[in-house]
Amino acid sequence: MDIHEYQARERFRAAGIPVPPGRVVTTPKEAELAAEEYGGTVVIKAQVHSGGRGKAGGVRLAEDAAEARRYTSQILGMDINGFPVEKVLVTPAEDIDTEAYVGVLVDRKAQAATFVVSAEGGVDIEEVARTSPNSIRKLSIDPRYGMLPHQAYWLANFLYDPPKLVSQASKIITQLYDAFVGSGASMAEINPLITTPAGEVKAIDAKMSIDDSELFRRPDVAKMRDTSSEPLSETRAREAGLSYVKLDGDVGCCVNGAGLAMATMDLVKHYGGEPANFLDIGGSSNPDKVVAALEIITSDSNVKVILFNIFGGITRCDDVANGIIEAIKHIDVELPIVIRLTGTNEDLALQILEDAGLSACTSMDEVVEKAVELAGVA
Amino acid sequence: MAIFIDSDTKVVVQGITGRDGSFHTREMMAYGTRVVAGVTPGKGSQNFEGPNECTVPIFNGMDEAVSETGANTSVVYVPPAFAAGAILEAAEAGVELIVAITEGVPVLDMARAHAFARDRGVRVLGPNCPGLISPGKSKVGILPGQIVAEGPIGVVSRSGTLTYEAVFQLTTAGLGQTTCVGIGGDPLIGTNFISCLEAFEEDPETAAVVMIGEIGGTDEQEAAAYVKETMSKPVVGFIAGRTAPPGRRMGHAGAIISGSSGTAEEKIRVFEENGISVAIRPADIVGLLQGALA
Structure with missing residues (x-):
């Protein structure tokens, strides 16, 4: 789960990291008031779950309150990489001497939280890693010991020479690790970490993603979810316990298992169609889940055909077939439905579906070709 | 031959009394897997009723389950909040292979559990996996x-x-x-x-x-x-x-x-x-x- 910059700033601030004040507003008037209160130049920053905000014009420097109002009215309602801007952050502009990068994420290979720091901040770190790998220092943190003092110092020392800056940065790095672990994050980033002419080290940007598996035990973090930044169908799928990602095509896919669901989407594309979604209904034949899945798929007006691809393993195919029939009774679906079932008791399942007047087969290729064809003529 | 498990594999089921654990224990036993013990804290000294009137002793902890039965493999059906803890316990009890079926275990919990298991030379499969099966010999998990x-x-x-x-x-x-x-x-x-x-x-x-x-x-x-x-x-x-x-x-x-x-x-x-x-x-x-x- 991604959280907004202003929310990540709160987490950082709570961990002790020096973060300039800021106010989240939803109208130009509020932005003007906030800018008046701070006095001087402020930064107006679009709050969306997307990188590249600056490039898209979603970050502006406003020299006075009137300008803050004007820029806010331009930024609100802007579309940044598909995300509509509904909130902006107003924060006093800082005098900047240097910009560095400090980030931490779970590294798959090291199987640990891993820091990446660079004295070249304010830029795309993946780009820096590619073009000048020597300007990056990396360190994996052993989860059994946590961040050790000399490790934080080693990272900080790569960023700055003056001892006063090193000691501030070292503290910030330790605090970032605390915020990361304490929020159940999968990624946390300060980009840039600045130094000011007065010799202070500060975080003027904040980014954090949360491990979805942590949310059950962190209600304070879970409530930071902004459902306005996702399609309604995805919110409903999550509430129904389904794994769903909306896509742009017209073949609605309902599959058990994530890997098979991806393989099904790929096969739709292979046969010249476009999948409307990724949807994993999980391992059971529970009709309630099938009902929820059908409701979500049919709420997408692009969908022209519904494709079921079910592998019956432990759950037998005949049980799944009965589940589908039961579900269709409860929901009025006008779109054509094609079903593929394979695995244990598949012959019995096909008979059950045919008796109920539904078209079914056991070949994945056959059903996908048929779905693509139906989407084409619909 | 087969890899990781065969007909000599002796399995202890962590979370044997839960909905998934009990269902899949019966499936494993019906397949021929040697399920020798179950663990559910607080339910020690009870027996798990398997298929064909076979029973499996339940223990409160892994240490006892392993020392009493000689189990060399554990399979984890414990809910996400406790799954990493179950893996730590299994690694300390001295099994050779831990098969973690549970989906949704916090990643930072797993970072610790993997490090702990590595230190003890214990192989972990998963988490969020269906397990493994050596046809005709043994299956551990949900395949x-x-x-x-x-x-x-x-x-x-x-x-x-x-x-x-x-x-x-x-x-x-x-x-x-x-x-x-x-x-x-x-x-x-x-x-x-x-x-x-x-x-x-x-x-x-x-x-x-x-x-x-x-x-x-x-x-x-x-x-x-x-x-x-x-x-x-x-x-x-x-x-x-x-x-x-x-x-x-x-x-x-x-x-x-x-x-x-x-x-x-x-x-x-x-x-x-x-x-x-x-x-x-x-x-x-x-x-x-x-x-x-x-």
């Missing part, structure tokens, strides 16, 4: 026993039902399996593709391997380099997620394209560069294998 058959093919996959799909096609085509291993869809997993390929390479009964990967991470790419450098046996590959959009998690916590890394195109390209034949449709796996074995 359906009806769809496999004994034979010379090793199967290793990050997925559940997509693995079943491929295995069912193999079985239907008369290509049985030595062992089918589901390594799990999480970002931090204990046993990766390379560990499985090493074991299949050493297993004299395995003649060829099917490797089923998906978007996210670089485990497949590293495995491909290993195949080229070290493996004498043919490997057929499949990668799911060619149509997955970047930055979105596709069901599995680990199935996400970050930036430009971890795409299906990249993995397919690296497979091909390293001599792995790639099936574009799941239905092509059987034909490629038959070609490789001919």
Whole structure:
């Protein structure tokens, strides 16, 4: 789960990291008031779950309150990489001497939280890693010991020479690790970490993603979810316990298992169609889940055909077939439905579906070709 | 022969009295797996009723379960909040293999659990995996026993039902399996593709391997380099997620394209560069294998 910059700033601030004040507003008037209160130049920053905000014009420097109002009215309602801007952050502009990068994420290979720091901040770190790998220092943190003092110092020392800056940065790095672990994050980033002419080290940007598996035990973090930044169908799928990602095509896919669901989407594309979604209904034949899945798929007006691809393993195919029939009774679906079932008791399942007047087969290729064809003529 | 588990494997089920644990314990026992103990804190000294009037003793903790029964493998059906704790306990109790089925274990919990298990030389499979099955010998986890058959093919996959799909096609085509291993869809997993390929390479009964990967991470790419450098046996590959959009998690916590890394195109390209034949449709796996074995 991604959280907004202003929310990540709160987490950082709570961990002790020096973060300039800021106010989240939803109208130009509020932005003007906030800018008046701070006095001087402020930064107006679009709050969306997307990188590249600056490039898209979603970050502006406003020299006075009137300008803050004007820029806010331009930024609100802007579309940044598909995300509509509904909130902006107003924060006093800082005098900047240097910009560095400090980030931490779970590294798959090291199987640990891993820091990446660079004295070249304010830029795309993946780009820096590619073009000048020597300007990056990396360190994996052993989860059994946590961040050790000399490790934080080693990272900080790569960023700055003056001892006063090193000691501030070292503290910030330790605090970032605390915020990361304490929020159940999968990624946390300060980009840039600045130094000011007065010799202070500060975080003027904040980014954090949360491990979805942590949310059950962190209600304070879970409530930071902004459902306005996702399609309604995805919110409903999550509430129904389904794994769903909306896509742009017209073949609605309902599959058990994530890997098979991806393989099904790929096969739709292979046969010249476009999948409307990724949807994993999980391992059971529970009709309630099938009902929820059908409701979500049919709420997408692009969908022209519904494709079921079910592998019956432990759950037998005949049980799944009965589940589908039961579900269709409860929901009025006008779109054509094609079903593929394979695995244990598949012959019995096909008979059950045919008796109920539904078209079914056991070949994945056959059903996908048929779905693509139906989407084409619909 | 088979890899990781065979008919001598003695299994303790952690979370044996839960809904999933009890259901799959009966399935494992019906398949012929030697389930020797169960663990559910607070339910020690009770018995678990298996199929055919077989019973399994339940213990309060892993230490007792292992020392009383000589179990060498554990399977974890414990809910996410307690799963990492169950793995730590199993590693300390001295089993050789821990199969973690649970989905949704916090990643930072797993970072600790993997480090702890590594220190003790314990193999972890998963989490968020379907387990493994050596046809005719033993199954540990949730793979359906009806769809496999004994034979010379090793199967290793990050997925559940997509693995079943491929295995069912193999079985239907008369290509049985030595062992089918589901390594799990999480970002931090204990046993990766390379560990499985090493074991299949050493297993004299395995003649060829099917490797089923998906978007996210670089485990497949590293495995491909290993195949080229070290493996004498043919490997057929499949990668799911060619149509997955970047930055979105596709069901599995680990199935996400970050930036430009971890795409299906990249993995397919690296497979091909390293001599792995790639099936574009799941239905092509059987034909490629038959070609490789001919």
